[in-house]
Amino acid sequence: MKKILLLLTVFSMVFTSCDPLEDIYEEVDANASGIVGEVVYTLTDEDYETLDLSYGSFNSEDEAKEALPGFLSGKYPVWGKGSAALVSYDLYVGNAFSVDNYTLSLEDYATSGSTLLGFEVTATPADYLADIITSEYDEANEGDYVSAYYDQYTGSVFTVTPEVSLDETLDYGTVSGDLTTISAGTWVNHSGAANELMYAAEGLTMADYPSSNVGGALEISTAGSEDVNTAISPELTSNKVYSSALIKLSEVGDGTYFFHLMEEEGFSFSARTGAKSDGNGKVLFGIGASSSSLTYGTTAYDLDTTYLIVASYEVETGISNLYVLTTVSDTEPASPEATSTGNSGNSANKIGIRQGGGGPTALIDGIRVANTWSSIMSNETLEDETVGNKETYNAIYTYTGGAWALPSDNGFYSLTDVDFASIGIENFGSSTSADDYLPAFLNLKFPYALEGDVLNVLYKYVSSSSGEQIRGDAYTKTAGVWMAHESTTVASLQLAHDGANWVPDNTIKYELVDADYTLIKDTYGENPDFAAAVANLDTYGNISTFNWTDEQIDTVINTVINAHFSGMEEGQKFAITVFVYNGSAQNVVYRYVLNGDTYVRD
Template identity: 25%
Template structure:
């Protein structure tokens, strides 16, 4: 049968030079049904046509971006796949071809990224509340893991509490503190109530339940911001008046705190006089008109207020000290920050900034002397959180070694440096190995991260851009072209894990290691993305069925079970599979890797079809494999397994 070939030799196909132009013209003129099998590679103009069609189907801004990308990238994507838009291209380019015609179309398409790429685009940093859950106490806790309260045992339990709605397959990139020394008890201040002024807007008067009143002038305490931190500030500088500005906050329910203490932080600028006073009243009624008539106790002497610098501002906020509020337990009190200044001659204009006004409990607390920030990735499998062994995380030492001393690496730089890093770190890995590397990618955004996947090819690590070249079959049923439903599946870690989980749930959990990512009944390994067929593993994990067999019989049994395992794996992955579409059989081409008794990796292909409605639904079709070998689409070595 004649085949029509069209090859892409440049950015644009010059149809005027197409040697088949006259043939198609004759066919069009004849207007007769014409059955043919062709092979064709999409060209720029075809992607442009598909892009325009996808734009008509777009419903969101993101859709439109992806539709336009078909033309600019010369590739389809998961939102607008080639199988949906190539039939229209065929109808336009080959109008004379009719019922029974087939077309093998070569085209580019970006594969859908693994779900964990989105999961690992952000880092979750454990909060104070999380550490309280970790230690099981609101008082006796530290914001860190320790050798006893360790990550391995405690973090999976904590993740269940933090993310109770996460389902299987979810990944979490976690930042946490770790102390190499155990926590110890001391006396200290345990924060109970805190006002940090973060609710305000810079240069507005302080509000939000604060009373803010100048009794003799027109000034107010204002919100100010520096380096992302909001605080309250007051100065009489150039006010042109005398000022008596009160910033007052109500505190009640002190009886719920065993030993209440008042603390705050302060910073001074351009000191020239003592302008700040701290006072307490238990008879003030909250009406600013009655500030002057209420009874106020001056407690300024209990605090240390800086008297420098006389030029510029202090380097940072300092703890001002503490005042014991035990005598006010059971009372409702008001705490006031009174600023008394003189802006008429600028003789008393010291700038005061206050922050973190806090009521704490003077109690026994846990402490650690030093912690360091660490990162880990966990994934949820079989409703349990487990260390994600398929994700490699860059450590502080790795960033340093790569020359990025700030603990992050921009994604564009990572694409250049990480292949070198992997070559040094894993010098003996074989071709076909895959590494997923997760890392911080932004200096200022502590939650920003990314993950890149690298493949070992010809001895070098190359980034996986997930751009695939497909050669798919399309058929014409007399009215339209449609996609050949054959499914090509290269088994990945998540696929092998499906079989691992099935074995754990249906056979015996002891058939796999404690890591939870392998099983040796069929041999599936999600960690290595292969089938481990070594007989030694069958002995190590007491896999039944091998007793009394010769070595040759044992090897044959591993192959029989591998084939059985593939039918189960496909049934787990495609529970809604169908055996045919529009009268055409649906075949599943499965590409997989083995690790055998000679300690070498081998690659095979199996063709399966759904043949029944009871699990497992699939059956290997050796006759179809042989037909594909005869057609040159597979080699005899590809399908030589378990024969």
């Protein structure tokens, strides 16, 4: 208002002063902080954009303290000293707890005496995991979790020199015909009508597969009955045998095997690989370790598409695994498409191709047999390696009481595969949010949970970028519903204008109520130094500046603040509204700041 009055004065001086504006503008500038405003404000989506906060929240109170003064200066450019703003904003507080996914290393397994990338079959992983996690996470917060992935061998482990026993590229010229004739005895009939398994002059290809894009392919048909084989050299009679081939199926039936390992004499077949229709125009692949009854996988594959199939047979245990790949993989996948257990002790002397009822019509090319996965995928000279079946496991530990330990059942739950099956999915992911399923699941799982109960829930989450990992969140039973922890909360920051800038202001505003005036009378009524002052308060219900000294007012205000606000930090400010009489009865605001153990006027 003073600026307006001063500027209006210009018109009465403009014709009587040689330079009337200079003095007036100097006075206006000297009182630039004279316009006082007060606002309670909540940031909008547009405000966050203005502040370059794309996620719509601050990451810390310090970040808000740094950004909001400039924001308020732009929004209220004419406000000055004494102005106040209480700004509400979204504050990112993070997850309820931290979950780290950790995969054990060779060094970790060495703590158990293992020289392998996995615990040996005789080891008890729980004896070592807590110490391994402690070594890796020597600093942690109470309630943090670590999900440890580790491998353990299920049987014997072998050290072998990678070697290829068969590399059949089917390079038999550019003229199609029956395979046994065109291969000049490399492939021989061992069952069925002769000359029905054909050679196709055009082969199959897959990038980086070593037996690809050379020569032709063999062709099997649902109408054929001839079965053929070719010799493996050197023969494989121990440890683990891998066989592979490129395959492109154009037709499938009810299912039978078409690709297998053979012994020298008789029909002791191993790792029988087959295919059948899934009933919807796609293909299911299966394997039988030593039986014509196959175990089929659940993945539906396309017809007229080239795949790389890899089958393994462990001589000691009789376990066979089948992998179906769309690209070459340098390492053996953790999970096969299908697994079967059959007779142990079979040797691998030949590779066999079978045409039978219910079998497919297909092209087969790039047939390999080797003693390691690596030598299936490469013709290079490879270093010795360890071969053996192992399983991958997951163990969850929590940091509690200053140490890593298995979590207790109280306040913690980890979803199992059975739990996921009960809700009709295999895991959570980008299209299957945990929050869409867990509230209902937890109500069923914990029907007697009480209002306010908190449960830390961990679960399997799979994404295309990170693969499988363990994630989790805290859920609280609220009004009968399990509610997930909110990573963003509403916070507020009080700011004041100091005459030059907006600054964060921790001032607490409080207005004395009847109980406070009663507290003053009860506390100081018997004090002779306050006799007249308290008598005035008792009579008129206010604090008269004619009867109360500043020191007395400060003393009783300290009493009131301490009664309501204990444990304040140094520098805490208060704006206390008091009903006073200073010529007229009115509310007056007294400002205090904590200095040592006393609130002094600010």
